[in-house]
Amino acid sequence: MNVSIKVLLLCGSMMATGFAAQAAEISMAANSTGKNLNFIREQLVEFEKQSGHKVKLVTMPPSSSEQFSQYRLWLAAGNTDVDVYQTDVVWAPQLAEQFVDLTEAAKDVVSKHFPSVIASQTVDGKLVAMPMYTDAPALFYRKDLLEKYGKQPPKTWKELAETANEVQDKERTAGQKDMWGFVFQGSAYEGLTCNALEWIASAGGGHIVETNGDISINNEKAAAALEMAKSWIGTISPQGALAYKEEEARGVWQTGNSVFMRNWTYVYALGNGGDSAIKGKFGVVPLPAGTEGETAASTLGGWNAAVSKYSKNQEAAIALVKFLGSEETQKKRAVELSNMPTIAALYDDKDVAAAQPFMPLWKPIFETAVPRPSAATKVKYNEVSAKFWGAVHNTLSGTGTAAENLELLEVELTDLKGDSW
Structure with missing residues (x-):
């Protein structure tokens, strides 16, 4: 099937979900701690199905220090091979200049997230990454x-x-x-x-x-x-x-x-x-x-998704980070991996509480995390x-x-x- 026919067939699906009508090929770098990569692979299949975009997953080591070093090298070189980066909560001030400002794109969803988490990813008034999940030990x-x-x-x-x-x-x-x-x-x-x-x-x-x-x-x-x-x-x-x-x-x-x-x-x-x-x-x-x-x-821990300013497909990349930070995806992550949502409403969700009985108790910890x-x-x-x-x-x-x-x-x-x- 050639690309033009494929785009026509997917058009209705993409318009229904709010994704861009032009299919693109993008890549995402993500860490390999626990079952994170398996989960993201499953979500990328769903994202591809809904959006028509194709996503290549770039595997990173589980050590956040090693990830940061590699990210900094890629971004300093203006690397166009990685569109989306999974980022640690502490990296926003250091890498902000290399990421796309998501303030406008995320204005319809930021109010659902813990204000402290959004604040941690906001640098000089710019939202540089969308929360995927938060964490506290x-x-x-x-x-x-x-x-x-x-x-x-x-x-x-x-x-x-x-x-x-x-x-x-x-x-x-x-x-x-x-x-x-x-x-x-x-x-x-x-x-x-x-x-x-x-x-x-x-x-x-x-x-x-x-x-x-x-x-x-x-x-x-x-x-x-x-x-x-x-x-x-x-x-x-x-x-x-x-x-x-x-x-x-x-x-x-x-x-x-x-x-x-x-x-x-x-x-x-x-x-x-x-x-x-x-x-x-x-x-x-x-x-x-x-x-x-x-x-x-x-x-305070947690991971986010940021869009590289060097990405040649920023619209598709922004759609991906919003998908990965959405209430539906965060709920699946909470139920399947016991990762903590950044969306406050999920701490009152019956499915989340049934799968992870300890999780509702963690809500006040995030409000006072160091x-x-x-x-x-x-x-x-x-x-x-x-x-x-x-x-x-x-x-x-x-x-x-x-x-x-x-x-x-x-x-x-x-x-x-x-x-x-």
């Missing part, structure tokens, strides 16, 4: 093991360590030699920034760089929080946790070899999958607080984060004390800031 716990030993989900990090140590030791004595108390993302990458920000913020140690641009990281509470986490390595957490990203932590957890795990909510659906050793045996609660009376801190300091540090955020996770990783691995590493970090960030961010 959870504490996953083995419900069966806590019940077995008469324990409750911990409210503080100190309580977590005590419970993890006790249950771990008793399970090992009972023959579960590979059991650990707690797994998290300890590798030197963006995920460690998220974890460490939670430890520090929940202890009252600030947010690395505050909203006014002040560098706040070098303080006693922040140092104490990192020393606390350092004490976990080799006791309740394996030495290998220093190389864990999301999927490595999930691997230990899902095979039944950890009492607790810090991870993002996509793990919930996978943990209850047919091939999971812990299906039906776990629960999720918000992350612990630093101490009694302190507020727990969950790092953002990484990308807005304050703008285009320098990636360097700030890399220096921060480097200092944290050095501390966890025993290279210098937390106080020493944070003092050095303050000097490095001050040099990086210069006169302003």
Whole structure:
């Protein structure tokens, strides 16, 4: 079938769905964490069916740091091969100049989304990416093991360590030699920034760089929080946790070899999958607080879809990002992958609540989630984060004390800031 005939046949369908009448071939870069790629492939089939456009999927690694590096190279070179980028919530200020302003195209749907999420993707008044889903981490716990030993989900990090140590030791004595108390993302990458920000913020140690641009990281509470986490390595957490990203932590957890795990909510659906050793045996609660009376801190996460300003088919690309951020697609993603919607109404949806019983409880967490300091540090955020996770990783691995590493970090960030961010 030649192109002109194909376009004529598809015209009625495209006009009915509001998509452009001219079919185009576009491409989208997306990450490979969990079942994200499988889900997106299924949605692209539906999008192609409705719109007549064709979409090529460009597979990216699961590490957000590696994705960002590749994206920055492509965009700096004016790459026309990728039209749509799946983007992390913190990238908007750094890549805004390379993306199309979606304000006008999305004016009919932005009011459905959490204002904080829309704000996170708005730079100098321009909406540079459409939200696909938001995220905040959870504490996953083995419900069966806590019940077995008469324990409750911990409210503080100190309580977590005590419970993890006790249950771990008793399970090992009972023959579960590979059991650990707690797994998290300890590798030197963006995920460690998220974890460490939670430890520090929940202890009252600030947010690395505050909203006014002040560098706040070098303080006693922040140092104490990192020393606390350092004490976990080799006791309740394996030495290998220093190389864990999301999927490595999930691997230990899902095979039944950890009492607790810090991870993002996509793990919930996978943990209850047919091939999971812990299906039906776990629960999720918000992350612990630093101490009694302190507020727990969950790092704001989430992924979006942005249109490259170098795209030769921007109309089709904009149609795709609106489709991927639509209420229908977000509902499917929530039900199938336990990814958190950015559309508030879906937290009251009966189908979503039935598939993911924990999800409605997460709505207030997003309203108080802790953002990484990308807005304050703008285009320098990636360097700030890399220096921060480097200092944290050095501390966890025993290279210098937390106080020493944070003092050095303050000097490095001050040099990086210069006169302003």
